[in-house]
Amino acid sequence: MEVNRLLESGKSLVDRLSLSIIQPEEERLDVEISAFNLKEAVKSIVTANWGYLITITGLDIPPKVEMDNQAGSPGELEALYHFANENAIITLRVKIPYSNPQIESICDLIPSASLYERELMELFGFDFVNTPNREKLVLPDTWPDEVYPLRKSFTGLADQEKNKEEKK
Amino acid sequence: MAIGVLFGDLLKSLFSKPVTENYPFVKRKAPENLRGKLVYNPEKCIGCMLCVKDCPSNAIEVLIVDIKNKKFVMRYHPDRCVYCAQCVQLCRFNCLSMSNSQWEMASTSKNTFDVYYGREEDIAEILERAARPGIDLPPYGKPRPT
Amino acid sequence: MNLSLHPLILLLIFPGGLFLMNIGLLYEWIDRKLVARYQNRVGPRWFQPLADTIKLLAKEEIIPQGVHKGLFLALPVIAITGALTAAVYVPLFGFRAVYSFEGDLIVVLYLLSMMTLCIGLAGANTLSRFTIVGATRALTQMFSYEAPFLLALLGPAMAAGSWNIGKITAYASNNLWLILAQPIGFVVALVGLMGKLELPPFDAPEAETEIVAGALTEYSGRGLALFRIGKNVEFVVGITLVVLFYLGGIANPIEFILKTAGLLIVITALQSLFARLRIDQTVGLWWRLGALMALLQLLAIIIGKYLGEFLR
């Protein structure tokens, strides 16, 4: 099968760096990877010329609170780097905590990633180290700092203001 | 390589009728399955509320007059409606349809955007209930968080 | 035809001044309508240019920051004065020119260039980036079409042996139509006129998709209205000149209407036939092709004249 061959070759590129690999669909491969190894993995994909970066998806995994009011798991952000080659898709999944949301930028390898990184920085609060352009892309210039609209905790600017005042 | 390739068409256009439609004065017939204003037939409705639940724009409210005798009034907001016909698709009792004759819905007043469908006596009752202070209208579609 | 009216009336009301402005509006309408018909559209109704002008005149004029106020207000007036003064020396609608003297053709051509100069200045006067780019383009374009256009009108003048518009007209109407005798000159003059009026495809100085409205971007209200009226007057005067020289002159109003209408149909067709030329393409076209063709035409006239004398 063509897809399998493509996925195999893609897998061999990132295998050594991955934490776990699953195949959720026939033509997809999800590769979990640590933030530290991400750039290395992207580099090996780019140098092998395996497909192209479709986009970077951001996911918000809000902190889970256990029943007895003890913190279950801290909030995490997840970045999904989708690479496509023909009909095969490899997704590099990187999980990082709210407290330290740093990922090495891949713009020097793939210049077009700049737009996706800017988008994630604004909407989720990722921090891409060494990204060339940190200006706002989609939000208005007057948007308050550290308010990330695509996080689950965001329910509107008015609520955000209220929360802030309550904290005070 | 040529200059003025469009010349033939230019001449043709000069001597033919303009294609612009003279809209408010000359109206073209709407296609048969045009999705215009929503029309509701209260006779068949059983009040399953599926249309209310799945309406993407909260344009429909079904007000319950008497649930046992299957008396319902539909309050329809043409200004919110996006004319997707999802409600028509969902309704298993064919009480909903979209008109292909009523589609010019611009208006200068908000009143025309509040349409009540149903038996006359039911509508009268609903309006009377609404006029009475202190009593809310029966529950309709869950208000969306704003 | 000769009119025996008070000079002031001749100058201000008919055929110059007021009447001319209205005819300018009419021509604008015909132009827009014909372009619309070529594009298979309906086009505006007859009063649309008039309504536009009234609307503009009635609107508040905004003077942007950082301009020289006096210049900003004076430029539209100078532009329209230039165009109206030019009209004085041109036999309009088949009537004799109000004033004329030996060499008035040169004066008319210079007065017609005033408009472009004023637009250029108006653009350079404001701080907006669109106007500055527009002004640069307008002046660049002027330097490119002016020479060939002048050469093209020089042809009939040389043939007639006079710089007087009246005399050239007399020559043109008594001889073979010059469009046949000097076809190249006619083409250059016609296209030069389009360049002068910044009609498509030579509308790079006001290319809306690049620089909004070019040099006039910051103008509003009265100033814009005056510029527009001035342009319309220039349109009428320009067309009249071409008709006078190349289409066998104008003896009476009916002839005027027929001949200018014919020319308008051609001009509008040219307008809708081409994609806009970039400013560098415009300059290239004029200097490489326009000037060369006009010079060739001149050469042909000189040789023809010389041969004619020789044979006689």
Add this chain to the structure above:
Amino acid sequence: MTDSPREKFIVPIGPQHPALKEPGNFEFTVDGEIVTDAAVRLGFVHRGIEKACETRNYTQDLYLLERVCGICSHIHATAFVLGVEKLAGVQAPPRAEAIRVLAAELERIHSHFLWLGVAAHEAGFDTLFMYTWRDREVVMDLLESLSGSRVHYSVNVLGGVKIDLSQKISDQIKKEMDFLEERTHYYMKVVTTDDTFIGRTRGIGKLSKERAELLGGVGPTVRASGVKRDVRVIAPYSGYKDFSIQVITDDEGDLEARFVVRIKELLEAYRFIRVVLDQLPPGELTTRIKRKIPEGEVISRVEAPRGELFYFIQSNGTEMPARVKVRTPSLCNWGTITDVAVGHKLADMPMLLVGIDPCFSCNDRMVEIKSQSTPSHIMSWESLRKYGIEYYK
């Protein structure tokens, strides 16, 4: 002139600009007429659609996502529906799939015609603009009589399609396809032979194959540079599994090649539509699909008129999706503009901008802008006037 340090002369195009039909901001640094730098700023029409999706159920999202874009509305809904069906493990009936791709190709025709007109307008070729939009009206009318709406056809429902194709409409479509094919050949002739037009397109904005691949461009923009990237072929979905379509590429990579590619795609679409109409499979239009979609993640890729459209849908087992990520084709193609703009003339910029067929509302969909800290209030005409005068003093 001495080489003194000159101030940068920046020509802003947008957010409000006659060249753009939608708001976007471009800043071109120019030296005379030559562009030396280009930058993009988006986000003027943000509506927060991705966030909004999380608070609506799947059916409502379908119509919300259809409104991401007014031109390629159907393809957005298709991408979403295909993803959700994959999650739910449901397969739409073959007739439904065929009708979906039929509508998609009709939409492609109307989108390419629209683009052709806009591009002609940017080139100052208004006559061609008027003619193409006149002919586009034919497709719009077809779509209206097919689906009941001119812009948001809403052909899809979860698990199938809403509309059926009668013999009458089928014949009408075939007839109009013949007419459009003739017109399209004519436009091909115009854009490839008219000297003034070629002067504005040939050799402008050349994008090499390597650059195009590196910048991650999609759709006709990179197909004009010889990159064979078309989801309909490399990863067939929906009806494209049964009906095959050809990839159109060109090697030149300049604006003219983009015209040629798009016009050839039109011709291919006519052929495709005729085949689908002739071999339309009979049968049901919908299958049942549960309201609650099983937990999971799915990627759905489709080929919009502008290029590859990418949807990522995450479900948490409820009636509402946990996350919907939309990556529209226009977003990928911005990089190609800022890359090729440098060195061209200012006059070429609008042409370059529309060369990728940008769709701003497609890009800007993520965040709802609510009133800021200052409460909004309605101003009377007089106070607005005063405010304006004060502001500009």
